[in-house]
Every structure is written in C-alpha cells, then in structure tokens.
Amino acid sequence: MLATPGLLPPAAQDAQWAYETKQDGQRVLVYLPGDGSVLLRARSGEDITGAYPELLPLGAELGTTPAILDGEVLALDEQGRADFQLLQGRMGLAQSPALAVRRAAEAPVHLVLFDLPHLGQPLLTLPYVRRRAALERLGLDGPYWSTPAALTGHGAQALRATREHGLEGLVCKRLDSGYEPGVRSRAWIKIRNLRSEDVLVGGWVPGKGRLTGLPGAVLVGQRAGDRLAYVGNVGTGWSEAERAELAVLLRAAGTDTCPFDPVPSVAGARWVVPRLVGEVRYSSRTRAGMLRQPSWLRLRPDLAPEESAADLPEDTPQESPDR
Incomplete structure (x- = not known):
C-alpha cells in the first residue's frame, strides 16, 4: 500500500488520523512463514533478503505463527537519523552474501515496522487502528528492528516536530482504512518536508x-x-x-x-x-x-x-x- 502526496487532514478531522514519521529508506515487506526463516521483498517484488543478514533472526520472533510485516529498512547516521546515502552502500548486495555480511558488521541497518497485513490470516480488511494495535502487541523490538509509536491526532504538532528535527516528513493514515496492496491510496497521505x-x-x-x-x-x-x-x-x-x-x-x-x-x-x-x-x-x-x-x-x-x-x-x- 502506497501513500499519496498531499497536505495535513482538516483540523476538524484530525482525531480520525494517525501520524507516523516518514522514513528515508528502502520499503520492504517481511514474510515470516513460521518455520524460523525470513524473506524480504522490495517494492519491485525482488528478493533482497541476502542484502541484510542482520535481519535474519527476525524469522524466529513469532514462533510458528505466519505473518507479513510492512516496514522500511534504514541506515542511521551518528545522530540516529535515516541517511539514504549510507543505505546505498548496503542495497544491491542480495547476490553477494559474503560482502553483505562484512557490510552488516561495519554499518548495520535498522528495520522500522509500521503495519501488519497478515497474522495467521489476512488482515487486509481490518481498519488501520486494529492492525496497528495487533502489530504493537507482537512486541517486535530487537537489536536491528523496532515498532515506533504512531500518534493519533495532533497532526500539526507532529509535522512541526519532523521539521524541527530535520526528518524527511510525515505520513498520515486514516484510522478506519483497510490495507490496499499495490494501491496509492488517499487513506495514506505523505507530506515531505522541503x-x-x-x-x-x-x-x-x-x-x-x-x-x-x-x-x-x-x-x-x-x-x-x-x-x-x-x-x-x-x-x-x-x-x-x-x-x-x-x-x-x-x-x-x-x-x-x-x-x-x-x-x-x-x-x-x-x-x-x-x-x-x-x-x-x-x-x-x-x-x-x-x-x-x-x-x-x-x-x-x-x-x-x-x-x-x-x-x-x-x-x-x-x-x-x-x-
């Protein structure tokens, strides 16, 4: 599911939206079949698992429960902010496992998770607020992955905070929205700080x-x-x-x-x-x-x-x- 460029929702509708930091990384779907393995796919559908060996232990986090997680792979600078140029040194290494392992030791990535399209069964028709709650209950916070909090309401303050901290922007997500695979939806609005x-x-x-x-x-x-x-x-x-x-x-x-x-x-x-x-x-x-x-x-x-x-x-x- 993709976001549409736009503006903050009207103030009268603010409480009907959640707000997440827009990340400057590589979007991924994480497939956990429940057998301890993990598969990462880029937006193109390409298997990029081999590029990020430090994320492989995530495959055992949910035991035998199959799941699909939606998130973004980041490379962080000294201030803890996403740096896409740093990430470019890690992308494209899926077919070079030895080099990927060396790069992971030198500059590990971090996976931020923000949606849960599947958990034992498809969750596509559930509203965002329930998918997000289910994701947070999983407690997926490890050495190379985390589930940052989303803020309900207070969109203007959230956008201002991203600007003050030099972050890429904000993603606004309607609380009642389902998950629409492959669709650039108006239920998700992205605001890039320029x-x-x-x-x-x-x-x-x-x-x-x-x-x-x-x-x-x-x-x-x-x-x-x-x-x-x-x-x-x-x-x-x-x-x-x-x-x-x-x-x-x-x-x-x-x-x-x-x-x-x-x-x-x-x-x-x-x-x-x-x-x-x-x-x-x-x-x-x-x-x-x-x-x-x-x-x-x-x-x-x-x-x-x-x-x-x-x-x-x-x-x-x-x-x-x-x-």
Whole structure:
C-alpha cells in the first residue's frame, strides 16, 4: 500500500488520523512463514533478503505463527537519523552474501515496522487502528528492528516536530482504512518536508527534443569561503516562459571558464559568470553536500551574488562531488 502526496487532514478531522514519521529508506515487506526463516521483498517484488543478514533472526520472533510485516529498512547516521546515502552502500548486495555480511558488521541497518497485513490470516480488511494495535502487541523490538509509536491526532504538532528535527516528513493514515496492496491510496497521505535556499547559477546543460536551444538544467553552487562549491543541477520547476527568459540570461553570461572549484564532471556543461541568484527547493543534502531532488522556485534579482544568502551552510561537508 502506497501513500499519496498531499497536505495535513482538516483540523476538524484530525482525531480520525494517525501520524507516523516518514522514513528515508528502502520499503520492504517481511514474510515470516513460521518455520524460523525470513524473506524480504522490495517494492519491485525482488528478493533482497541476502542484502541484510542482520535481519535474519527476525524469522524466529513469532514462533510458528505466519505473518507479513510492512516496514522500511534504514541506515542511521551518528545522530540516529535515516541517511539514504549510507543505505546505498548496503542495497544491491542480495547476490553477494559474503560482502553483505562484512557490510552488516561495519554499518548495520535498522528495520522500522509500521503495519501488519497478515497474522495467521489476512488482515487486509481490518481498519488501520486494529492492525496497528495487533502489530504493537507482537512486541517486535530487537537489536536491528523496532515498532515506533504512531500518534493519533495532533497532526500539526507532529509535522512541526519532523521539521524541527530535520526528518524527511510525515505520513498520515486514516484510522478506519483497510490495507490496499499495490494501491496509492488517499487513506495514506505523505507530506515531505522541503527546504529552500539561494544558489548561484554557474552553468547549464542544453535541453533536448522540445527543449532544444533552451536550458535542460542549470548547474548551481554556493559560496564556501572564497570559492564556489558545486551543489547540483536543477532541471525542473520552470514554466516555458521562465525557461526562455533564463536562456537569454545564461547566454549573456557565458564564459569559457568554469566558476566551480573543484570542477564538476558534467557532460555537455556550458559555463556562465556566476551572477544570477536563484532560489531552489530541495528535500535534503547528500553527505557530499549535493542537493537532493532540487526544483527551481524563482530568480532572485533582488539579491547580489556577493550576498551571504548564497553561502554554503556551515555544517555542510565541503568536498569534491566526485568522491
């Protein structure tokens, strides 16, 4: 069952919804046949059990009772927050068991559980609130898995807390909703916390097809001391008119010299003098400081390139994006 992007339920309906932290990991269904074994399947249906050997002991937790659990595999950083880039070092190892075991010892994952579609029998038609209660009664809290609490009501406070703690977002689940396999349902609403910052445009990549002659993406950076650090490319967020306007400004600012230090490896890049300030929205940053899922909001002609609004945040790693 998948969530639909949206907004908080109306305040008058708040008590009819539960709220869970949106996790930045790999969604899994966990099959426990009751014989001590465990099978993990990704959203694609792929068997990924071998990638996470530290989760194998979960197979014995419920004895002979067969069950299917819904959850998310996370890799946690030093602050205990989910870090998808860390997780990428563990994903894709299902066919490399020896390497998976070594990686598990170095950087173990953690499985958070949030639904129970099957326990001895299908529970798909039971309302969420009863499935959730049944899941919590199982007491599945171990060294590499847990069942975080869900909050009923108080959605605005829950969303604010995720923002204050730098978490990815919130999932709102209607208390009376059944479990709909494979459906992106309005009974589950996901709210992603997005941030916005000012950036300097230092280059662009020509578009293709209907975008021929226009920028397909702009290459953006932020000040890191006396240099311009590349933080990613932005290829969405413009109307046709805005993209055409930007094309004129970029051509007028063209230069043969890359303004970024170090020079990013971007095929077909065209460089510009970094005098255009723009505002972008993004979900988070990678460990190398790159913007994740950026989209263009607007040009900022009210800001000069030298203004501190275009500075790289002090706690962002300042390393080459190619490392």
